[in-house]
Amino acid sequence: MGKIGWVLAWQEALYGPRGFYRGQVPARDFATATHPPLGAVLAEAIWHYADLLELSGVVDIGAGRGELIGALHAHRPDRPLLGVDVVERPADLPDGVGWLRGPGGAPLPDELSDLTDVLVVAHEWLDVVPCVIGQLDADGVVREVLVDPTSGDEDLGDPLADAELAWQQRHWPLLTEGDRVEVGLSRDLAWADLLSRVCRGAAIAIDSGHVAAARPRNGTLAAYREDSAVRPVPDGSCDLSAQVAVDSLHHDEIHTQTTAFESFGVWAPMPDPALARCDETAYRRRLLRATSAATLTDPAGHGAFRWVVVRQAGAMTKRS
Template sequence: MTWRTAMQQALYGEGGFYSRGERPAAHFRTSVHASPRYAEALLRLLVQVDEALGRPSRLDLVDIGAGCGGLIAQITEAADPALAARLNPVAVELAPRPPALADRIAWRTEPPETITGLVIANEWLDNIPLDVVEMTGDGPRTVLVDPATGAERLGPAPCAEDLEWLRRWWPLRDPGDRAEVGRPRCAAWASVVRRLAGGLAVAVDYCHTRDTRPPCGSLTGYRDGHAVPPVPDGSCDITAHVALDACAAGGSAAGATATALTTQRRALRALGLTGARPPITLAHRDPRAYVAALRRAGEEAELIDPTGLGGFGWLAQTKHIPLPAPLAN
């Protein structure tokens, strides 16, 4: 079958990796699990969106691909009482609702039809199934995969829509070159932006742009904290980096009025995370405060490390408000 079909079945089909309730934290490290400083930074972003919208009576906070709900729970709990009273937190996830999640957080399998506020899609797009194409001497061919073993063979030529996407976003030149056709991800992101009546949508993910596409693709499996061969049998997470520049074009076509493509390092630093070590004099005046500050600095440093989480791409798109200053710079 095609990789797109195999991924859909392996991740979201009956007994699939996510549909049976697997949680990301058990298999790979994300910004959410690295530190609560990530939620703190996003809360600052939410406050700026709220101000730009004129502090509406209901402010939506939508977390798409919410996993165990940790991120939206942290943001909701940290919001000041005045903001929390107007906040409508919605977690979007196919897996079952975690029993410990606060009742006030809605749990849905689809985003709300209309959203006024902030949408966060943290490592969601990389799990949207897509097809793989390989260049041959006779032109591009769709790669087929045996879901039980991961063995591949070449299939038919891609459809016209995929060929057009490849031409624009991931041109293949030499036999053996491979591409992951991100058209379904562009469509998924566009559907999010269409639902945005006003506010900001942010996608955070492993990514590449047209000038930095990996020649052999990036399809990878993860299980128990380790990269494994991407066998689509439901035993592992299967992911591929996201062509965020192509998704940005999809969002613009869906009505986004402003766009920023940046890195997590730049975005989080602009939102106040520096990773700066506390002054050593604090250790003499207040050893406990020094240890706490040192821990905070270490957590921030991990989130903005350009060779790790800080290298993630951020796609930010707004409707009817300007880009928040930390994302506009």
């Protein structure tokens, strides 16, 4: 097969008829912070933030197999919840939880509109929204990187199109031959589209990302299969992701997960060992909560994830 731009190959590999997210159970291939036991504490943090903004419900974009939605429901079974993913509604989702199917990648389902009184959460969605990849050639021209979908072999194609080049020049300078850019324009537009569907509410994108002061020289495209890193080949057999240029997204605030937990008031101290002697179950529960919170906020791990926050998504849409 001939080589095509990464953005097309990636879209097909994850969301095409035989795409990775259509068939696989992602939990088998990678665990995220939405999975137990961390998901319970992440859900708690999300409810803290929704409470701060006096928002009743949560919409989860890229909801996987409903892991985070399930954890959110366990904390507040009375609150409105809606999950959106490319797969059918998971059979074990609690009654009353809504579910929409989307095409995958940047496009969202048409029915997702007029969202009111909700906090919209996109946990590790934008890093699987495919983007154009460019590379600086020997003549100083930024060319699109092409890939063979069956072998993963690459070549350089045409110079970047105007819109992608403008994004690269503004957000991700390339210095020497071979430097690569993951053009965040498709993520910026997908995020803006999501925000435009909110009438009154807020939105958070939680993802691994970078900012202008520290762009990765060689890009961050990565592939995982059965919890191991593998060579990125867009053949549908592995997950493909690239970190998000978070500061190019529309935002009111950007936190690390560590600072987000602090500012949204999530507090999970280690339990007093004396509790173990009188109520071992309660002790174990608090210990699990405290260790999960410590894992989620470890600056060398999950704590480095970025929280891109738009406080008044509806108001933003009306302004722009």
